[in-house]
Amino acid sequence: MNYLIANPERVLRLAGTHAAMVAAALAVAVAVALPLGILSSRSPRLRPLLLGGLGAIYTIPSLALLALLVQLFGLGLAPVFIALVAYAQFMLVRNIDAGLRGVDPAMRDAAVGMGLSPRMQLLRVELPLALPVIVGGLRIAAIATIAIATLAGYVGGGGLGVLIFNGLALHNTGMIVAGSLGVSLLAVLVDGSLRWCERAVRTRLGG
Amino acid sequence: MPRGAEIVVRGAGVTYPGATVPTLQDLTLTIAPGEFLVVVGPSGCGKSTLLRTINRLIPLNAGSIAIDGIDIASLDPVALRRGIGYAIQAVGLFPHMRVGANVAIVPELLGWSRERIAARVDALLALVHLDPERYRDRFPRELSGGEAQRVGVARAIAGEPRVLLMDEPFGAVDAIVRSQLQDEMLLLVRELATTTLFVTHDVDEALLLADRIVVVNRGRIEQTGTPLEVLAGPASPFVERLFHANDAVIELREKARERQRLR
Numbered sequence: 528m529n530y531l532i533a534n535p536e537r538v539l540r541l542a543g544t545h546a547a548m549v550a551a552a553l554a555v556a557v558a559v560a561l562p563l564g565i566l567s568s569r570s571p572r573l574r575p576l577l578l579g580g581l582g583a584i585y586t587i588p589s590l591a592l593l594a595l596l597v598q599l600f601g602l603g604l605a606p607v608f609i610a611l612v613a614y615a616q617f618m619l620v621r622n623i624d625a626g627l628r629g630v631d632p633a634m635r636d637a638a639v640g641m642g643l644s645p646r647m648q649l650l651r652v653e654l655p656l657a658l659p660v661i662v663g664g665l666r667i668a669a670i671a672t673i674a675i676a677t678l679a680g681y682v683g684g685g686g687l688g689v690l691i692f693n694g695l696a697l698h699n700t701g702m703i704v705a706g707s708l709g710v711s712l713l714a715v716l717v718d719g720s721l722r723w724c725e726r727a728v729r730t731r732l733g734g
Numbered sequence: 735m736p737r738g739a740e741i742v743v744r745g746a747g748v749t750y751p752g753a754t755v756p757t758l759q760d761l762t763l764t765i766a767p768g769e770f771l772v773v774v775g776p777s778g779c780g781k782s783t784l785l786r787t788i789n790r791l792i793p794l795n796a797g798s799i800a801i802d803g804i805d806i807a808s809l810d811p812v813a814l815r816r817g818i819g820y821a822i823q824a825v826g827l828f829p830h831m832r833v834g835a836n837v838a839i840v841p842e843l844l845g846w847s848r849e850r851i852a853a854r855v856d857a858l859l860a861l862v863h864l865d866p867e868r869y870r871d872r873f874p875r876e877l878s879g880g881e882a883q884r885v886g887v888a889r890a891i892a893g894e895p896r897v898l899l900m901d902e903p904f905g906a907v908d909a910i911v912r913s914q915l916q917d918e919m920l921l922l923v924r925e926l927a928t929t930t931l932f933v934t935h936d937v938d939e940a941l942l943l944a945d946r947i948v949v950v951n952r953g954r955i956e957q958t959g960t961p962l963e964v965l966a967g968p969a970s971p972f973v974e975r976l977f978h979a980n981d982a983v984i985e986l987r988e989k990a991r992e993r994q995r996l997r
């Protein structure tokens with residue numbers, strides 16, 4: 528606790544880097560996952576391949592994956608960023624796929640029958656209706672990403688992990704506590720706000 | 735309101751992928767401009783399938799369908815559907831859009847001006863007996879079953895379609911609301927010149943609404959005729975039974991009313 532009290536700006540700054548890293552990784556991850564999830568929901572043949580492949584990545588221990596990426600991309604933010612985007616894919620794609628496939632067939636029938644183009648069916652009907660499930664996936668992915676982003680501190684990528692790994696190296700418990708506390712607090716905050724979003728979109732759909 | 739279109743179905747056949755027997759077989763039918771045609775038949779006989787071939791939700795495996803002399807297979811399906819109203823039993827109102835936005839969908843797709851759409855939405859809601867001021871900005875979850883069905887009908891006719899397809903549009907409400915909606919429908923169709931195909935397995939509903947009835951059984955037409963023709967001269971034992979079962983129901987209902995009165 529005394530480290531946090533003595534260095535509030537440093538902890539805050541690292542928390543800011545941590546949050547920014549997570550937000551950027553999630554933004555890229557969603558941009559990649561959306562087309563993959565849509566593809567998966569439309570193609571029963573590709574679905575097992577996609578989800579199986581992304582699931583396999585998901586099961587690789589994060590430290591092992593990061594070590595491999597550092598070999599390829601060197602130290603710094605790049606390997607961490609790639610690892611974060613890769614990990615989030617499974618949770619995001621799985622939920623986008625499930626959300627889209629869970630859309631009531633009557634909704635799709637009405638949309639097609641009224642003459643919406645395939646693009647409009649997706650943008651104006653299917654994605655809005657799948658939103659609660661998609662936001663649920665985003666929430667789980669965000670929490671995992673916040674935790675895994677801690678590893679950035681180990682390979683020179685910044686964030687709250689810096690406190691934890693430096694604290695471990697220096698046997699400075701206060702530093703470790705400050706870092707862990709920061710990560711936990713961030714996770715709780717993000718979890719809470721995304722839960723709220725999820726509920727809001729669900730209520731809007733009348734569920 | 736534009737005049738209804740003529741629909742000519744010639745030898746239409748549908749076999750679903752993987753199915754061994756055809757769901758529709760050699761169906762031939764001409765629907766006159768502005769006619770209100772009701773398709774009746776038991777569950778699974780192919781009523782919905784027939785309806786859905788007309789807006790090309792289901793492709794034909796045999797035969798052809800022409801609307802005002804133009805083979806629908808030669809048209810862009812999306813454009814074709816924008817000219818055909820479609821209402822379904824599940825109502826299918828989009829829960830994330832307000833009532834007004836739901837009704838406005840097809841006019842928007844057709845590129846109408848904002849003012850014209852707003853005026854049309856209000857006129858349609860009034861037409862289906864929903865006060866625009868009260869209902870326009872509601873979400874579908876804030877409607878009763880009967881109100882939702884009304885909005886479903888308003889949405890289907892919003893684009894001034896020349897053909898209207900209704901698949902058990904009053905299927906999801908109780909008997910009282912249902913009969914109210916039927917009466918309103920009867921008035922509504924007089925105003926609309928739209929050619930309407932209306933599916934039901936409620937024989938009473940068919941007799942009440944139809945200019946002409948088509949009885950379908952196992953993917954084939956058993957009989958076509960006005961309500962009176964079908965009642966007076968059933969073409970097969972099947973048709974006779976279909977409408978006879980109905981007599982029994984009427985009798986039971988009379989009896990129930992009688993009992994009520996005597997109490």
Ligand SMILES: Nc1ncnc2c1ncn2[C@@H]1O[C@H](COP(=O)(O)OP(=O)(O)OP(=O)(O)O)[C@@H](O)[C@H]1O
Nearest residue numbers: 750751757775776777778779780781782783784935
């Ligand atoms: N998409 C589909 N794929 C395969 N078979 C289908 C499909 N849709 C309907 N069928 C089958 O075709 C037959 C006719 O179905 P259809 O929905 O047209 O019947 P219906 O007369 O509308 O019945 P109901 O009164 O119960 O709505 C049924 O045996 C049904 O199982």
Ligand SMILES: [Mg+2]
Nearest residue numbers: 781782783901
């Ligand atoms: Mg049906």
